Amino acid sequence: MAEHENENEYEHVRVAVVGSGFAGLGAAVRLRREGITDFVVLERAGSVGGTWRDNSYPGCACDVPSHLYSFSFAPNPDWPRSFSGQEHIRAYLEHVTDVFELRPHIRFDSEVKRMVWDGERLRWEIETSSGRLSADVVVSATGPLSEPKLPDVPGLDTFPGKVFHSARWDHDYELRGKRVAMVGTGASAIQIVPSIQPLVSRLTLFQRTPAWVLPRVDRAISGAERALHRALPFTSRLRRGLLWGVRELQVQAFTKHPGELGFVEQLAKRNMGRAVKDPALRAKLTPDYRIGCKRILLSSTYYPALAQPNVEVVASGLSEVRGSTVVGADGTEAEVDAIVFGTGFHVTDMPIAERVVGAEGKTLAETWAGGMQALRGASAAGFPNWMTIIGPNTGLGNSSMILMIESQLNYLADYLRQLDVLGGRVALDARPGAVSAWNHRVQERMKRTVWNTGGCTSWYMDASGRNTTIWPGTTTEFRRATRQVDLAEYAVLRASAGGKEAARQENAEVTA
Numbered sequence: 001m002a003e004h005e006n007e008n009e010y011e012h013v014r015v016a017v018v019g020s021g022f023a024g025l026g027a028a029v030r031l032r033r034e035g036i037t038d039f040v041v042l043e044r045a046g047s048v049g050g051t052w053r054d055n056s057y058p059g060c061a062c063d064v065p066s067h068l069y070s071f072s073f074a075p076n077p078d079w080p081r082s083f084s085g086q087e088h089i090r091a092y093l094e095h096v097t098d099v100f101e102l103r104p105h106i107r108f109d110s111e112v113k114r115m116v117w118d119g120e121r122l123r124w125e126i127e128t129s130s131g132r133l134s135a136d137v138v139v140s141a142t143g144p145l146s147e148p149k150l151p152d153v154p155g156l157d158t159f160p161g162k163v164f165h166s167a168r169w170d171h172d173y174e175l176r177g178k179r180v181a182m183v184g185t186g187a188s189a190i191q192i193v194p195s196i197q198p199l200v201s202r203l204t205l206f207q208r209t210p211a212w213v214l215p216r217v218d219r220a221i222s223g224a225e226r227a228l229h230r231a232l233p234f235t236s237r238l239r240r241g242l243l244w245g246v247r248e249l250q251v252q253a254f255t256k257h258p259g260e261l262g263f264v265e266q267l268a269k270r271n272m273g274r275a276v277k278d279p280a281l282r283a284k285l286t287p288d289y290r291i292g293c294k295r296i297l298l299s300s301t302y303y304p305a306l307a308q309p310n311v312e313v314v315a316s317g318l319s320e321v322r323g324s325t326v327v328g329a330d331g332t333e334a335e336v337d338a339i340v341f342g343t344g345f346h347v348t349d350m351p352i353a354e355r356v357v358g359a360e361g362k363t364l365a366e367t368w369a370g371g372m373q374a375l376r377g378a379s380a381a382g383f384p385n386w387m388t389i390i391g392p393n394t395g396l397g398n399s400s401m402i403l404m405i406e407s408q409l410n411y412l413a414d415y416l417r418q419l420d421v422l423g424g425r426v427a428l429d430a431r432p433g434a435v436s437a438w439n440h441r442v443q444e445r446m447k448r449t450v451w452n453t454g455g456c457t458s459w460y461m462d463a464s465g466r467n468t469t470i471w472p473g474t475t476t477e478f479r480r481a482t483r484q485v486d487l488a489e490y491a492v493l494r495a496s497a498g499g500k501e502a503a504r505q506e507n508a509e510v511t512a
């Protein structure tokens with residue numbers, strides 16, 4: 001594989017990574033460890049961090065303990081709390097960027113606008129907001145939760161007050177003493193509500209569906225513990241291993257035996273009962289679906305905040321805005337100064353897919369019109385040498401996404417090794433049969449899971465009701481499935497000598 005080619009008027013690299021969150025930075029570290037230095041990281045923002053740069057709302061923190069929610073190759077003995085806050089996770093990612101000397105590779109303020117596969121030269125032509133380049137391989141690490149989703153609320157454009165999304169918090173806006181409407185009761189909202197309730201004069205919470213909320217056992221990690229982790233690094237690995245093992249054991253209940261989750265609902269009800277004494281409010285806050293169907297939320301401060309006299313829970317979505325009055329679907333009205341949307345992200349309609357044009361001239365979004373699917377969560381048929389990190393069906397309901405990212409990085413490293421072994425100008429294109437066989441297996445396993453049977457509507461599901469978000473197994477199973485590339489699942493494309501058209505080397509088609 002040529003490291004640099006100057007046939008274009010613009011730059012060519014071996015690998016272009018898109019995004020500098022956990023996945024993009026992890027990919028960059030992995031490339032360097034594989035001895036690959038001919039790569040760039042394209043980032044639309046002005047700094048690294050992804051999720052942990054964009055989400056700076058009051059109370060923002062991870063809901064997986066920090067010793068597990070971090071890279072295995074970059075342990076941090078100094079995590080200050082069991083569930084660290086956004087600023088510490090962001091600082092950690094800045095630190096990783098420096099320690100692994102990634103900055104020279106990163107192009108900030110470079111939003112990828114379009115990526116087009118050139119089937120003659122076997123390379124991706126990439127257009128960014130800061131210029132053009134081409135790459136042999138693209139690693140798309142644009143994040144599953146990076147594009148805020150705002151509901152289309154009639155009259156919102158006439159609202160005279162302040163409006164923002166949880167992932168675009170306006171820190172210049174003073175909430176103290178204001179009347180605030182919070183829309184949504186997901187993972188971000190339940191962190192925001194207790195953080196702003198003591199400040200605002202009135203908080204109106206629009207809740208379409210109540211969440212199951214378990215207590216959050218968060219505490220400061222003592223100086224002695226940190227010193228121990230620094231002096232004896234295996235203690236930090238042991239801690240991580242225990243955190244991982246407990247979560248791994250829980251998976252069966254989510255994927256195979258949702259009936260066993262009933263006792264967890266009792267724990268959640270007790271958590272609510274301790275703080276919420278008003279039976280009418282308790283009724284509003286009690287979910288009617290199996291716990292785990294939507295993400296289980298962790299908070300010891302959410303219910304106490306909702307029980308305060310300056311909070312009103314409206315058990316319906318926001319349906320309309322009339323001037324400065326917000327109106328719920330149940331007819332409840334409240335006059336407010338600000339509306340905060342905790343309404344999540346574009347997940348099942350991965351936004352980058354509209355910007356990627358594959359071998360047949362179709363965008364990935366068009367290819368995925370019937371729902372996202374990718375071989376081992378990474379490769380889509382007709383999009384050679386294009387790999388996504390945290391692609392379809394790689395999400396987790398109960399553990400750290402960093403485990404999944406690192407599994408996909410193993411797959412990426414082997415993919416690049418395979419290209420080297422094949423030699424010359426070469427590309428790998430996932431076979432349609434292999435993609436659908438993988439997807440079929442995933443969807444078959446999905447049928448029994450709590451996400452599909454628990455009786456809820458969640459953001460894990462796409463418009464057709466298919467769960468294209470969650471991995472229906474353990475992280476160990478995913479690690480095994482992504483340990484190496486099975487070449488039988490790919491067609492090998494070679495540039496012909498004349499450079500006119502790539503030849504497809506037909507291996508045996510894999511069976512479903």
Ligand SMILES: Cc1cc2nc3c(=O)[nH]c(=O)nc-3n(C[C@H](O)[C@H](O)[C@H](O)COP(=O)(O)OP(=O)(O)OC[C@H]3O[C@@H](n4cnc5c(N)ncnc54)[C@H](O)[C@@H]3O)c2cc1C
Pocket residue numbers: 018019020021022023024042043044045048049050051052055060061062063064069110111112113141142143144145146187188352389390399400401402
């Ligand atoms: C508030 C919040 C809390 C969370 N808490 C947890 C948790 O506790 N545990 C857990 O496992 N997961 C959690 N998650 C999920 C979290 O998103 C993942 O764990 C992880 O951070 C994803 O990393 P990523 O690199 O894939 O994506 P991101 O961190 O979203 O990074 C994607 C990057 O790509 C860039 N980008 C996007 N499009 C383009 C483009 N066209 N051109 C150039 N750059 C582009 C973005 O600017 C961004 O920097 C949380 C998510 C949110 C929103």
